[in-house]
Amino acid sequence: MRVEPGQRAEASILHADLDSFYASVEQRDHPRLRGRPVLVGSGVVLAASYEAKAVGVRSPMPGHEARALCPTAVTMPPRFDAYLAASRAVFDVFGDVTPLVEGISVDEAFLDVGGLRKISGTPVEIAARLRERIRADVGLPITVGVAPSKFLAKVASAVGKPDGLLEVPAGGELDFLHPLPVRRLWGVGAKTESRLRDAGISTVGQIAHLGENRMCALFGRGAGRHLYALSMARDPRRVETGKRRRSIGSQRALGRRVKSEADIEATLLAIVDRLAARLRTADRLAQTVVLRLRFHDFASITRTRSLHDPTDSTETVLAVARGLLDEAMPLIRDRGCTLIGLSLTNLHDHGAVQLSLPFDGDDHAADLDVAVDGLRVKFGRDAVTRGALVGRHHGHDAPMLPD
Structure with a gap:
């Protein structure tokens, strides 16, 4: 063999x-x-x-x-x-x-x-x-x-x-793989499946038979080579251990009922509180904030903003997230919102980031974050909450996976 x-x-x-x-x-x-x-x-x-x-x-x-x-x-x-x-x-x-x-x-x-x-x-x-x-x-x-x-x-x-x-x-790799429908290939979604179907391709074996050059002509060099390599069962990647997460995220389903802007912002507040605490627990810093929204027509958008310096500050992440939400609010007013998600990406280890001048800045916000984290660990996550969240229900909090 x-x-x-x-x-x-x-x-x-x-x-x-x-x-x-x-x-x-x-x-x-x-x-x-x-x-x-x-x-x-x-x-x-x-x-x-x-x-x-x-x-x-x-x-x-x-x-x-x-x-x-x-x-x-x-x-x-x-x-x-x-x-x-x-x-x-x-x-x-x-x-x-x-x-x-x-x-x-x-x-x-x-x-x-x-x-x-x-x-x-x-x-x-x-x-x-x-x-x-x-x-x-x-x-x-x-x-x-x-x-x-x-x-x-x-x-x-x-x-x-x-x-x-x-x-x-x-x-027996190709005997197993080639009869399968193209959607079984890792990364082939509905749009790629539709394009393949339009080209008369419905099985993995047909991709292999078509050849790399023809796939590149149909999908571009990167995607074409990738699809052809998968169709030939080529994947040299090793199992990697100890790999740090590249992002953390959470999302909440809001349901089909119309939500007020105050309800949507309160949901964002709750997500930010949870994610910032997770960031500090993992001893990580985030440099990029990504907001994801899904509308009543099931279309989705993402909005991204990167910071000059990585942070684990709740208030800094919240300020960026609020800015992204404000930018998207006209679309929400027009199309409604059924899901809101937030990811913190471009993560750094806490000790690997150079401190910014001046070093003697106000640390009260960081002290408050740590104190609130400690209270929630000891007495439960609802022991300390924002006034804006009291009495509100914020949908279903779920991890955004995969990270």
């Missing part, structure tokens, strides 16, 4: 992906929901169980559309503390299996088990025990793809869902 440069001679990379994560946690914690269609989130569906997906429900579908498709579905409010606790428990299991773990989001990761055959068995045996342990210890179903590369392992886990285990053996 000829091995491409950078390609493994053995299927030893796992992609482990929890099945309908939020909905599965609800079914685990509420036995009455097991085997029933479950929706998490009411205004917008954040997650749907496989019983609901079977009749066409998807996220982020508007709640009224989901309930029309599945009238018997049980709608649950999101419990992000429970989801994060479950995620930590799952990643503890990953870390026990191998030290080579690359988290992608709260519910999926790559694991490299290439050096474990003598002590733990074959990669497929390791994957089977991993699934059994997560079911036993955490109470959740998980699908694992096993392949010679990260890309193929992720495709295998998607094909193997739900609650499955699928191996793509070394040497």
Whole structure:
């Protein structure tokens, strides 16, 4: 068997992906929901169980559309503390299996088990025990793809869902990949799928048959080469451990009812408070603020602004976020707003940033941030809140994934 440069001679990379994560946690914690269609989130569906997906429900579908498709579905409010606790428990299991773990989001990761055959068995045996342990210890179903590369392992886990285990053996990559629809390729969304369909391409094998030059002519040099490389199962990337997050973010679904400008700004306030605290807990500084809005017609926009110096100050992030929101407010007045999200990107380690002159500036704001963080850790996140947030409901707070 000829091995491409950078390609493994053995299927030893796992992609482990929890099945309908939020909905599965609800079914685990509420036995009455097991085997029933479950929706998490009411205004917008954040997650749907496989019983609901079977009749066409998807996220982020508007709640009224989901309930029309599945009238018997049980709608649950999101419990992000429970989801994060479950995620930590799952990643503890990953870390026990191998030290080579690359988290992608709260519910999926790559694991490299290439050096474990003598002590733990074959990669497929390791994957089977991993699934059994997560079911036993955490109470959740998980699908694992096993392949010679990260890309193929992720495709295998998607094909193997739900609650499955699928191996793509070394040497069988193209036999597995080429019959699949083009949407299985990592990064191919609805627009690219439509363009491929217009070109008469519906399977991965057809991309490979068309060739790199023709793909570059259709999609440009960068995208064409990328799609062709994936169609030939070329992916030399290694599982990376200890990689710092490049961004942190949060978003809140506002539902279909019209929200006042004061309600929208209060939601932004709450998101900024949470993200700035997370930034300080991680000992990171952010230099770029990204605002994301979704309108009633389901179109989305993003607005971005970078700072001269990185910061972890709540008030600085809030000032930038408010400025971005003010710029977008005419569009909100015209089109309504169903979701607001904020990301802090271009992150730096706290000790790696040069201090700016003067060094003897006013530190009272930083002292206040630290004091408020401490009170919330000790007494709960609602122990200290802004006056503008008292008595308000701000929708569903969810991590923006992947980061």
